[in-house]
Amino acid sequence: MVDAKLELQDMEKSLMKQSAVRELNLYERIFQPCVAELVGTTFFVFIGCVSVIEDVEAAGRLQPALVHGLALAVLIACMAEISGSHFNPAFTVAVYLCGGMQVKMVVPYLVSQITGGLLGAAMAKGMTSTENYAKAQGAAFTVLQSENQIMKALFGETAMTCLITIVVLLGAVNGKSKSPLVPFLVGCTLIINVLAGSDVSGTCLNPARALGPAVMTNYWTLHWVYWVGPIAGALIAAALVRLLLGDNNMRLLMK
Template identity: 30%
Template sequence: MAITSIAFGSPAEAGQPDALKAALAEFISMLIFVFAGEGSGMAFNKLTDNGSSTPAGLVAASLAHAFALFVAVSVGANISGGHVNPAVTFGAFIGGHITFFRSLLYWVAQCLGSVVACLLLKLATGGQETSAFALSSGVGAWNAVVFEIVMTFGLVYTVYATAVDPKKGDIGIIAPIAIGFIVGANILAGGAFDGASMNPAVSFGPAVVSWTWDRHWVYWLGPFVGSAIAAIVYEVFFINPSTHEQLPSADF
């Protein structure tokens, strides 16, 4: 990957119609994803009398997030690229597929979508709050960072392989399915330890609504580091620099 492929763009991008449409698409996709994902946890908790930390609760969370992310990526793919995750956007920026200023616009939209989804859940459930992501007993902050790095690496690597790589061919709906599946599988692996976020915006919404910030930095540092590693590895080893084109926005 040539470092010159990274583009910063211009602040004027924030006013461009296509950028605003893309940001709106990211906002809506994130709202759909968080409302369904976090809402399923609240529903399971209600039906089982606070039993969401059981194996069945973990499986339910995995399925709900996998299904919701598949839909959220699919509905946003043709407008914004269907990032639905600040870490995915960061990986696209590192690879030169989106400018820095457009990335900022995406990050704001994604975080707002998560906050609005959590506020709507609070309103719809009569005041119940979505729980902020937290570490399980015996899990240290740096243990969780490693979890988030590895899980997000797998997610962003999957995004690159199925959606970004210009040699991927016409795999159509396989990309959002694979992206949803890897998130669901990672929740099964890491959910019992740190909640398996892989997505700073997903962690941000519940933290804002519940105003709980304990070790919140874990859910930003880990995903951004994992995303950057995945982007660099895929760009350097699997995307031919001679055929790699600078894109104004994400090509997935």
């Protein structure tokens, strides 16, 4: 009898605590997530660009791979509860299509990410040496130099973005497979992709990461690949999760 009363008291206290939780105000619902996307994308692009511009020749692709992956993991871990830590227009499109955000936040997120990409590229230009910056074209993607490489690079950007977007969707949006290890998983996936595909396409996987350096250096050679590839990959990932991989609430087929 005493145990039952104690359990009832605990339940009442729990309900009181839940009811006492303050609802998010307008700033926390609308503006703070956009600020988080702006700041997160800025520092991701900044650190990523610097790792390419000042890359030590002996390190090869390892330095940019580790820097991009670890920076993304840290930023996701810090800001996931504020904005969801997209920092990538392709991720935002996929998350929206899988029901992970409201439509009214899509455009503000995209604007914040693109602005962050420009700011990050500008910060990288201000920090690095003029000689190294010019040599690396500001960390714009200079791997593509001929029309013969387009289809391989486009396929690489699509497939690798699809992979990392699936990790994001299953780890952070899908109820059945959500994991607290999402920052680690996404960061490791980015490292793996850069190590595997940097010599093919440069492994952008993020239009905001591509746009900033391109604007700073006015380097637009085959730049469209770094928009079409990532967005196509994100759409494929969203379709796979919505149609086949998602839980019963998200999946549209075979319920």
